[in-house]
Every structure is written in C-alpha cells, then in structure tokens.
Amino acid sequence: MKTLFKSYNSIINISFAVFAFSFLPANAQEVTLYSHRHYEADDKLYEKFTKATGIKVNVVKASADALIERIKAEGKESPADLLIAADAGRLVRAQDAGILQSATSAKLEKQVPKNMRDEEGHWYGFTVRSRVLIYSKDRIKPSQLSTYEDLADPKWKGKLLARSSSNIYNQSLLASIIANNGKQGAAKWAAAVRKNMARPPEGSDRDQMRAVAAGIGDVAIANTYYVGLLVNSSNPKDREVAEKVGVFFPNQSGRGAHVNISGGGVVKWSKNKANAIKLLEFLTGSEAQNQFPVTTYEFPLEVSSTDSPLLKSWGKFKADSLALSELGKLNAEAVKVFALANWK
Amino acid sequence: MPKGLLNINNQRFSSFWWWLSAAFIAVVLFSPLTVVLSSLFKAPGEGWELITEYLLVDYILGTIIMTLGVGLTALFLGVGSAWIITVWDFPCKRFFSLALMMPMAIPTYVMAFGYSFVKYDIRDPLMLFIKNNWGAVIMSQSNEIFNYGLAILILSFALYPYVYIAARVGFSEISGTYIENSRLLGRGLFRSMFSVGLPLARPAIVGGLLLAVLEVMNEYGAMTYYGIETLTTGIFVSWTDLGDKDSAVRLAAVAMVFVLLLIAIERLLRGRAKFHAHRSSSNNLSGPTRTNAGAVIAFLFCFILFTVSFALPVINLCIDTLHGWEKSKLTDLIQGPLIDSFIVSSIGCLGIVIAALVISYAARLFPTIFMKSITKLCMLGYAVPGAVVAISILVYFSGMGSFLSEFLGFGSLTSLFFTLTPAGLIIAYFVRFMTPALAPIEAGMIRINASMDEASSMLGRSSWGSFFNVHLPLLRFPLFGAMIVLFVDILKELPLTLVLRPPNIETLATTSYGLIQKEERIAEGSFPALILVLTGTLAVLALHILIRKRIVNK
Numbered sequence: 001m002k003t004l005f006k007s008y009n010s011i012i013n014i015s016f017a018v019f020a021f022s023f024l025p026a027n028a029q030e031v032t033l034y035s036h037r038h039y040e041a042d043d044k045l046y047e048k049f050t051k052a053t054g055i056k057v058n059v060v061k062a063s064a065d066a067l068i069e070r071i072k073a074e075g076k077e078s079p080a081d082l083l084i085a086a087d088a089g090r091l092v093r094a095q096d097a098g099i100l101q102s103a104t105s106a107k108l109e110k111q112v113p114k115n116m117r118d119e120e121g122h123w124y125g126f127t128v129r130s131r132v133l134i135y136s137k138d139r140i141k142p143s144q145l146s147t148y149e150d151l152a153d154p155k156w157k158g159k160l161l162a163r164s165s166s167n168i169y170n171q172s173l174l175a176s177i178i179a180n181n182g183k184q185g186a187a188k189w190a191a192a193v194r195k196n197m198a199r200p201p202e203g204s205d206r207d208q209m210r211a212v213a214a215g216i217g218d219v220a221i222a223n224t225y226y227v228g229l230l231v232n233s234s235n236p237k238d239r240e241v242a243e244k245v246g247v248f249f250p251n252q253s254g255r256g257a258h259v260n261i262s263g264g265g266v267v268k269w270s271k272n273k274a275n276a277i278k279l280l281e282f283l284t285g286s287e288a289q290n291q292f293p294v295t296t297y298e299f300p301l302e303v304s305s306t307d308s309p310l311l312k313s314w315g316k317f318k319a320d321s322l323a324l325s326e327l328g329k330l331n332a333e334a335v336k337v338f339a340l341a342n343w344k
Numbered sequence: 345m346p347k348g349l350l351n352i353n354n355q356r357f358s359s360f361w362w363w364l365s366a367a368f369i370a371v372v373l374f375s376p377l378t379v380v381l382s383s384l385f386k387a388p389g390e391g392w393e394l395i396t397e398y399l400l401v402d403y404i405l406g407t408i409i410m411t412l413g414v415g416l417t418a419l420f421l422g423v424g425s426a427w428i429i430t431v432w433d434f435p436c437k438r439f440f441s442l443a444l445m446m447p448m449a450i451p452t453y454v455m456a457f458g459y460s461f462v463k464y465d466i467r468d469p470l471m472l473f474i475k476n477n478w479g480a481v482i483m484s485q486s487n488e489i490f491n492y493g494l495a496i497l498i499l500s501f502a503l504y505p506y507v508y509i510a511a512r513v514g515f516s517e518i519s520g521t522y523i524e525n526s527r528l529l530g531r532g533l534f535r536s537m538f539s540v541g542l543p544l545a546r547p548a549i550v551g552g553l554l555l556a557v558l559e560v561m562n563e564y565g566a567m568t569y570y571g572i573e574t575l576t577t578g579i580f581v582s583w584t585d586l587g588d589k590d591s592a593v594r595l596a597a598v599a600m601v602f603v604l605l606l607i608a609i610e611r612l613l614r615g616r617a618k619f620h621a622h623r624s625s626s627n628n629l630s631g632p633t634r635t636n637a638g639a640v641i642a643f644l645f646c647f648i649l650f651t652v653s654f655a656l657p658v659i660n661l662c663i664d665t666l667h668g669w670e671k672s673k674l675t676d677l678i679q680g681p682l683i684d685s686f687i688v689s690s691i692g693c694l695g696i697v698i699a700a701l702v703i704s705y706a707a708r709l710f711p712t713i714f715m716k717s718i719t720k721l722c723m724l725g726y727a728v729p730g731a732v733v734a735i736s737i738l739v740y741f742s743g744m745g746s747f748l749s750e751f752l753g754f755g756s757l758t759s760l761f762f763t764l765t766p767a768g769l770i771i772a773y774f775v776r777f778m779t780p781a782l783a784p785i786e787a788g789m790i791r792i793n794a795s796m797d798e799a800s801s802m803l804g805r806s807s808w809g810s811f812f813n814v815h816l817p818l819l820r821f822p823l824f825g826a827m828i829v830l831f832v833d834i835l836k837e838l839p840l841t842l843v844l845r846p847p848n849i850e851t852l853a854t855t856s857y858g859l860i861q862k863e864e865r866i867a868e869g870s871f872p873a874l875i876l877v878l879t880g881t882l883a884v885l886a887l888h889i890l891i892r893k894r895i896v897n898k
Contacts, residue, residue, distance in 0.1 A: 201571060235867075339399065
C-alpha cells in the first residue's frame, strides 16, 4: 500500500511540478537551457551554479538542429533562455535563423577571447576543442606528420581514417581549410584525403582511434578530448587503444591547429535574460574553466592555462586564430565540397 | 411509424458518430503531415540539386538493400520459429515460445551497441588479414559489405519478433484439421507450412512484416553506426548538414511514397481473399509431432536464435551495468526516467488503441473508399522518420497556436502543449504509432465474420450495442496485443521524445541513449538501458500470456 501511495504520489508530483513551475512569476529564479551537450558533468556544474546563485536550471537535451527548430516553432512562447551547441557553426546558424539576441557583459568580454565569441554578443564559447591527427605510435613517427594539407599526399594512400562528413567537426575543419586555402584548394584536399582513406567513413571519432590501434589505418582525424575519454574509460580495451595512439597538433609552423568551441547564446525571447547571462558568466568563469579539462577533457578558453596532467602531456600547441564565426559562414560551402568529394 | 424504421434511423444516427469521430481523428493525425506533403509542391530548397545529383541514388539503393535484407531475414527467422513452435514438440518449447518474443524489448541502438564487439574483435582483425593479403582496396570494399551484412543481421534480431508474433497469432487461428489433412495427404510438416500455414496466416504475417520493414526505413542510429546511407539518414544530412529543411522534408515525402508502395504491395500480397475465421470443431492439432532428429533441429534453431537476439546483448548489458554499479543512482532513475517513461507510455498506448478501435470500426460500418483512405492516411505517420514528425508537429501546432491566440484570444497553446505538459509529445506518438495499433485491430476486425454484424443488427442492436457486445469481446486479444506492442514501442521511442519533451523530463530511452551513444559512458548508461529492456520484457511476458490464453480459450 505504501509503495502504491508513493508511486501515486510521484505521478501527481510530476504532473503538478510541470504545471506549477509555469505558474510561477517570470522573476522566479530560474533559467531554461536547450542544450546539445549530453555530458553528465554539465549537470553537476549546473548544480553548483544553483547553489551559488539560487537560480534553478531547467534543461532540454537534444541535437542542436532539433532545438533550433523547436525554438523557431515556439517563437515568443519558447521557455528557452539559453541555447547551447557543441560547435560554432551551429551557433552561427541559430544566429542567422534570428533566434538569438545580443547579450553583453563586461565579465563575458573579459573571460571569452575575441575570436571565440560573436562580435555583438549573440553567442559565447565556454570550452575549446582541437581537431588533430591521432597516429599509431608503432608505425608512425611524429616527424612524418606535419599539416592537414599534407594528408592529401599520395604517400598516405590506404592509411587515413576519418568519420562521416555529416559530422559537424569535420565540416568545421573543412570550413577552416576553405578559409585558408580557398574553395578550389579545399575541394582538391577533400577529394585526395577521401582517396587516401583506409575504409569508407563510419562510426565515431573514438572508432577511428580504435581502427588506428587495430592497424586498419595509421592516422586518424579526431578531437582531442576523445583521447581523454579513452584514457579514462572503465573499459580496459579502450585504455589499451589510448596507449597505442599519439596526439599530433598539425600546422604548428603555420596557422596552428584547428580549434572549435562549445558555446551558448541567449535566446531572443528569453524571459530570464539576466539569469542566462549569469550562467554564461559562470560557465566561462574560473571554477567551471578548471572543471572542464578534468571532467570532459576539453580545453579551457585559455588553452594553455590548465593543470590537467593529461592535457599537459599532449604538449603546448598553437591554435588557429581564425574567428570562429567564419566556420559558420563557410559551413554550407564545406558540406557541398564534401559531397562532391564523395566523402560520405 | 413501424418500430423497425425507428430502429434503422437510430442506427444511422449512432453509426454516424463513428464516422464523425473517425474523420476527426484522421484530421488530427494527418494534418501535421501535410507539412511534409506540401513540400512536394513547393520549389525545392537549394540543397535539392546537390542531393539529386550526388546522393539520392545511394540513399534509395541503401534503403532497398536494407529493407529487403532485413525483411527477408526477419521473415525467415520469424515465420520459421513460429511454425516450429506451432507444430513441433521439443524440449523447452514452452520457454522458447515466450523467449523468442523478448528481443522486441531491445531498442535497435541498444542491440547495435550490444554487438559492438563484433566490429572490434571480429571484423577489424579480419579486415587486417584481408589488407595484409589482398591490399587496402579489397579491404575497404570487404569492410563495406561486412557492415551491410552485420547491420542486416542486427536489425533482423531486433525486429523479427514482429513477424514471429504475427505468425504465431496467424497460425493459432488455423484450424488444426487443415494441417492434419495436409499431413494425411502425405505432406511433411515443413511442406505443410508452405501449402497450408503460410497461405492461411498470410494477412497476419504480412502485417507483422510490414511493421518490421517500416522500422528499418526509419532506423537512424544503427545505420550511421555502420556507415549505411538510407533515405532516413539522407533526411538528416540535408536537414542538419545542408541546413535545408525543405529538401529534408522533400526526402521524407519520397520516403512516404516508398512506404505507400510497400502498403500497396501488402494489400496485393493479401490478395482478394477474405479471411474469415475458421472456427471449426477441432481447433488445435491433436498433438504436436515429435521425432528425435526434428526435436534436436527445432531446439537448436530456437536456442541459437534466442541466444543471439536476446541473451547475448542482455548479458553484455548486465556485465556493463555491474562495472558501473557504484556510479548508478537507483532512486534517481526510478523517480525520474522510470516514472516519466511509464506515464507517457501508458497514456500513449491507451489513447492510441482507443483511436484505432474507433477508426477500424467506422471503416467496418462504412466500407467506403473514403473510409479506407482515412485508415491509410492514419498509417502514414509510421513512414516518416520520428524527427520529421516532431518538426511537423511543432510547426503545425505552433501555427495553430498563434492563430488561436491572435483571433480567438486563446491562451498560449504552444506552451501548454510543449512546455507545461507532454501533450504535444503524446499527440506525436499518435501520429507516429497508429500503424502498430491499426494493423492488428484491422486484421482482427476482418476475421470477425460479417454475418455477426448482420445478426446483431437484425436482433435490434445499434452500432454501439454491436460494438460493445459483439466486436469488443471478439477483439480483446488483438486489442491487448496492440496495447502491449505500443507500450514497448513508446518505451523505446527516441527521436520524438528527445525533441518534444517538456524541460527536465527524461525517459529511460533518452537517458540511456545520452549516456551510451552520445557519451559512450557505457557503464553508467547500461543500467537505464537494462531497466528499459526488463520493463519491455515484462510487457512482452504479458503479451505471451495473452497469446497462450487465446490459443487455449478458442
């Protein structure tokens, strides 16, 4: 009977909790996120934020594209205050769709480097990820590697691994190559790299590293934090993979390694704009910035200022200083180039 | 006025209500999909040229290979095991008759994940061997073929239960005398399957097969996992990569045409034959046959099928759950995702079954082309990928919401539907899952002899009276069956739930998906996945009891 009452109780609780919070006046301390990031570590950060400020954090997690559509459809009735995406390209797309508003604060401008935020404050980055070359320690010497452009060389035939071009990280990498080498150069590069691949693109970044460790190919294109996830995996096989691969930051004598951000922008119809700005300030502030390298193995906004032994072990690197808003502007171009290159 | 005439008028009036409600449901279910269909008449987006020139052929080819591959494999596994269990006697038969349904409780992405070891421990070493002996080009090609094969197998493991259940129900309807006659005439049990079992159980089997094939068309997670391109993955490419929603919706319309074709083929396969019940004196086989060799083969077939489609992936899940045991939070999981899952699944499956009943009964009362097309329209939602249904519903209801608030001064419909309550999500389930409810209920309706309606009506019962006293009792098995299938379907549902849920609502599916697929935090994600599978298995158990009862009660 007691359990019956309990479950009955929780059913009522849920249905009323959902109803109740809507009847609270808008100045009740809360902020609603639509987030692409699935990390559980983020929830812990939000808890800390609530503890520090008393502002409750509500979250809907889904893909950025779906969330952008949802905000568009909901319009001024949208409960969303902050849209969080894992890529600058998506934030620019949201901005272009007209669902973000300019939000500025002195703190944000100080905490977020200029190339990692929108000029008018439509969005701000709060973590940095670098897309690098992951190589087999057994078969490849770092001295054999140099730049992204070098991957187009026929000497890599049958040796490269990369995931599908429908992945936004690949699109942003290609967008940066378009920005630096022009569309023609990028098209040649994509076609040549596709021809050098050991197998058609499939799976996740981690799968590319696993294939390098297994000997299917020698060099993979992947984001750095996935190495961190493999190193700290509860699965011994993943840790074995991490042992076998090395991290190489390309283009160090040139423009630097390609970087991207996770970031957020205040939604146009936000009813809690001040709270949303506070949360952004918290995520870009020192407490959260110290957390990210430890929990998700992403770089902080100041890529060199971390005590994480793992991130330090990869060595200092030069990051491409391209304004990340460019990645968004060139995204559509990149997708077309990939399709023409038969890089699926 | 003679009494009879009044009766007829009454009947007409009460019948009209069925017509009206069916039409209403159809309008609610179909109108969001007009967002998809209308795209065919709009000028295509700028990505369309790129798609038709470089991608569309691959999408269609991939779709055909996968639907055909999984369709045939699931047909073989489902019908084969159902026939074996119906006519043969072998050890553990009762256990297998239940156990072979269980894979239905495993979402495809969990199944794919449970078999991830094949990729790393079997395929990669094999590919390495091929590379060392025949070079990188051959390896690359073999890799692609291997992936297709693996994806077909894994999806078949997850989806054959749809065929199996349909075939069991279908076979149980066949009078045992037919099979015995076939055997008396010198046909073995195996050949009898083709000459008696399959033809008589055809509507049921084809219905189950259709569900499985539609699931394949809709699959996104497993396809991208193996690098296979289908119309559904193409929809996501054009929507998320090209940022061209119009082209995405256009592709969805192409997929819908594909499905209409499949439904037409199903009708064709069903043929003109009418399949009324054969409720003759001897219902069951007088006794299943037992030969030693047959028993061994039957046992092995069922044992292997059960192991690969259920035991193996679930054992994998259990091991992973134990790995992450200290990190799992049982109470959080029960208070949040488990209860949320239960609420949406229960409301969804109850509502959908009631709506399906109304539609199929109205179609029986009014066997007009109009009613038939209404039934078909309601089934379209199953053909459209979940994410597209989600967007259509958002666009449609927010459009209606702003219309209502602007012209009629209504409150905010959008926030009522999507922020305050999961109403929008549940309507989306209606749009998406009407087919698994309508298919068995329709098949059940067809099996009720038309003379029953005539008799009931002649005895003075109104359409309501006939419905509650004649049809409902006869339909109770397909009804409960549909409810259980729906419950499990909604429990597993991912794309709609991800996009349309109100803030802070997590279901078992969204939780396990986030942890396993997105974060690859297998140890933590396995636990909600395991609870999801176990809950689904309990529902499947209920379905099994139902089917047994049906066989015994007849």
